Amino acid sequence: MTKKKAVIFDIGGVIITPPQSGIMKYGKSLGLPSNFLEGVMVMGGDDNAFRRMERGELTRTEFCSEYKKEVEKAAKEMNINLLSTFDPDILYENMGASCTVVLPMINAILALRKHGYTICILTNNSIDDTTALNNNSNRSFYSLLHLLKHISHHVIESCRVGIRKPSPDIYQLACDTMGIQPSEAVFLDDIGSNLKSAKKMGIQTIKVVDTTKALQDLKDATGINVFEEQFPPAVSPDKIVHSYVTTKAGHRIHYVDMGEGPVVLCVHGFPECWFAWRYQILPLVLAGYRVIVPDMLGYGDSSSPPEIEKYTQQQLCESIISLLDALSNYYIFGLLMLRIISCIPIGP
CATH class of the missing domain: 1.10.150.240 (Putative phosphatase; domain 2)
Incomplete structure (x- = not known):
């Protein structure tokens, strides 16, 4: 084989x-x-x-x-x-x-990637032209895509390439993108017709009916223990969504935002920026939280007003309140986490 x-x-x-x-x-x-x-x-x-x-x-x-x-x-x-x-x-x-993330599959992706396997996400989906702020399903799916882009190597969406499963062309595109032959790939799907088409090309297929059984089949196919618990990697600055709001005081606040659920606001200290939280973002997202991490006033891509009085504790708190006010289309609540000094470990 x-x-x-x-x-x-x-x-x-x-x-x-x-x-x-x-x-x-x-x-x-x-x-x-x-x-x-x-x-x-x-x-x-x-x-x-x-x-x-x-x-x-x-x-x-x-x-x-x-x-x-x-x-x-x-x-x-x-x-x-x-x-x-x-x-x-x-x-x-x-x-x-109705959909929830299957965490054992996420763990399997991390395990395979750790052992040198190339990971490709291949999905039939759609171009959502509705407003994200008023559309929970839109935000949830694209939040998931952002997560998957951090833990996989390639994401192929049918609506972006103009081909959908079970067309053999989309499987060939996936193999070409990864630089492999079909016989060097394993494909997991829950729909028989999608698997049948891929199997004809020489791709080894696994039908997902029961997650545990599918993961055991994946372990047998790859020789990797996909059940061994993995720690998510740090987020990549070029893959996470960067956003900006303007406060009532006219200052621009840069922040990153990922996930769904109760909000965890991660605030960095001196002399850092949002990137100090890079190792904590994905674990919190996978735990079911929406994670918002700003650059504080005077740091990173946020505004840096020259007046020293702009950096009082009250002014800094008001800038955070303005950020949350700007995101008030969602019901924001949860845990406020303060990173005060730079010597706190940030690794896994």
């Missing part, structure tokens, strides 16, 4: 729990037959709204409009009473809300 050099991970149903449960839950709330809404997503072959969205031919907003027409047509043809309250946007939100 060819020695494996890379592992390809699907997202939905592998790294996060299957979004189908959210579809079924929403359909049930409307009194629709089981699997009706999911069934419409596969009707019409490659030209239906769902598959066009995953190839990037439709944005999320455009998909919702087209998909609603398809659902209404299918309901009429099948003599199903479709309530006027059916809303594809709510369906989309339910899909996102």
Whole structure:
């Protein structure tokens, strides 16, 4: 058997729990037959709204409009009473809300990477043109993508490359991107048709039905103990999202922001910047927190006013309050963590 050099991970149903449960839950709330809404997503072959969205031919907003027409047509043809309250946007939100991160899979990625395996995330997804501040599913998914970019080598999104699974072209693209032959890769997915297409190319496949069983198969395929607990790496400045707000005093505050859940605000001391927290960000994110780390006034990419009176304790606290006020579209609460001196260990 060819020695494996890379592992390809699907997202939905592998790294996060299957979004189908959210579809079924929403359909049930409307009194629709089981699997009706999911069934419409596969009707019409490659030209239906769902598959066009995953190839990037439709944005999320455009998909919702087209998909609603398809659902209404299918309901009429099948003599199903479709309530006027059916809303594809709510369906989309339910899909996102039903998903949680499968931490053992994240740990497996870290273990494989530690032992020299190339990691590729390969997902069928969509271009979300809704406003992130008003769309929790948008923020949650892209927050996950940011996390995955830190712990993997490559992330391939169907909507960005115009190809979706199970097309053999997307698997070939993944192999070419990693510089390997298909026989040198292992692929994990929860959908049989995706695995079947990859297997025909010579990729070793693992169907994820039970996470523990799939990880044991992955251990057998790679020879790596993917169950051994790993510590997440430091975040990379070029991969994390950098944002800015302007305070009431007219100062610009730079901050990084990752994750979902209760907020942990990490404040650096003298003479540092947000980067001092690089080893703590990913562990906190994986523990279920949204982590916000600013550059304090006078540091990093934040404003550095020349007046010494701008750096009083009151002024510094007001700048942090202004940052939180600017992010008040989310309900911010949680633990305030203060890093006061530079000699506190920052490594794992």
